[in-house]
Amino acid sequence: MRVLVIGSGAREHALLLALASDPGVTELFCAPGNAGIAAVATVREVDASHGPAVVELAKEVGADLVVVGPEVPLVLGVADALRAAGIACFGPSADAARIEGSKAFAKDVMAAAGVRTAHSEIVDNPAKLDSALDRFGPNWVVKDDGLAAGKGVVVTTDRAAARDHAAELLENGHPVLLESFLDGPEVSLFCLVDGETVVPLLPAQDHKRVGDNDAGPNTGGMGAYTPLPWLPEGSVERIVDEVVAPVAAELVRRGSGFSGLLYAGLAIGKEGPAVVEFNCRFGDPETQAVLALLESPLGELLHATATGTLADQPALRWRDGAAVAVVIAAENYPGTPRTGDVISGSDAEGVLHAGTARRDDGAIVSAGGRVLSVIGTGADLLAARDEAYQRLAAIKLPGSHFRTDIGLAAVLGRITV
Incomplete structure (x- = not known):
């Protein structure tokens, strides 16, 4: 093939x-x-x-x-x-891809499917912004209703900051989605979906904020790990049964059946999983960690999904242990990144390229905000972290930055449901 x-x-x-x-x-x-x-x-x-x-x-x-x-x-x-x-x-049709392309569409699908998610309100008129903001808080969640590469979201206790972000979006012609804040640790669950057939992959957790201890603005993702030692047993099955399968069935009912990778971003609270957002494709950087543990032939799985035969595939096989992905970002990311800097050590094992290019003289240089993902695997999360950061230490990129705490809270037992 x-x-x-x-x-x-x-x-x-x-x-x-x-x-x-x-x-x-x-x-x-x-x-x-x-x-x-x-x-x-x-x-x-x-x-x-x-x-x-x-x-x-x-x-x-x-x-x-x-x-x-x-x-x-x-x-x-x-x-x-x-x-x-x-x-x-x-990959899904444009019609089905609206599950990511329009948060308003996704909310409508979830409401019809009976899926738990945050209370939300669309604001498309600046004159209505202040009164809408007054209906939310004390934690404001402000999102671009369209695609924003993970950087169109502000979560803040500062009403002025929430208003500034919303006003900027509206000024640029983007409708704003205000949401109630969902408490609890977040989980990314990727599912192969072929109509109403749903096959989950390993659950992962992304680290969206740019700095350690979740400081600073949101990014496209600064690192991820899998599996999640703190996630209660049976949670993946519950997410499939209560979230992904009902949404897949609702899309089929609407004539917009999904074929591809449906990514559920969830908050796991005391009442169970609630959807933060859906994406219509593999997530980055969770994919880098999840696929590091996959033993089943990926080409066969993707082809089966694309051709409507996913239900005939055997159960997925996974390597034991854990995987960690750490993102190396260019100077000034998630703002306008500095590019063109020479990278050394990027050809080593476990190093995946993102924003890179090869110069005429053969040198590998930075060419984007998130430049590399460094992968570590091991018998457990601690060992996977150690390998990832050992590999990262051998890579040099002037002005670059990365988080030092990917997966650390889980290793230390600080995440509870």
């Missing part, structure tokens, strides 16, 4: 490495890729958000399966264009 992966981040690098270990996958392509991905797949140029261009490339390389990594191409209908051309695609 020849597989084309669309995307250029560490998520796609992780997908490609897992696909490369599947004996059924004979050749790998990636577009547009990055400097590290070029070592595992043939890298091609493409406008990833333009359906006809992706279709043309898929035909040119003879792809038996196309895996769309990022959310923007999915929301813009790239999967639809591929399917219309008779090419198997792992």
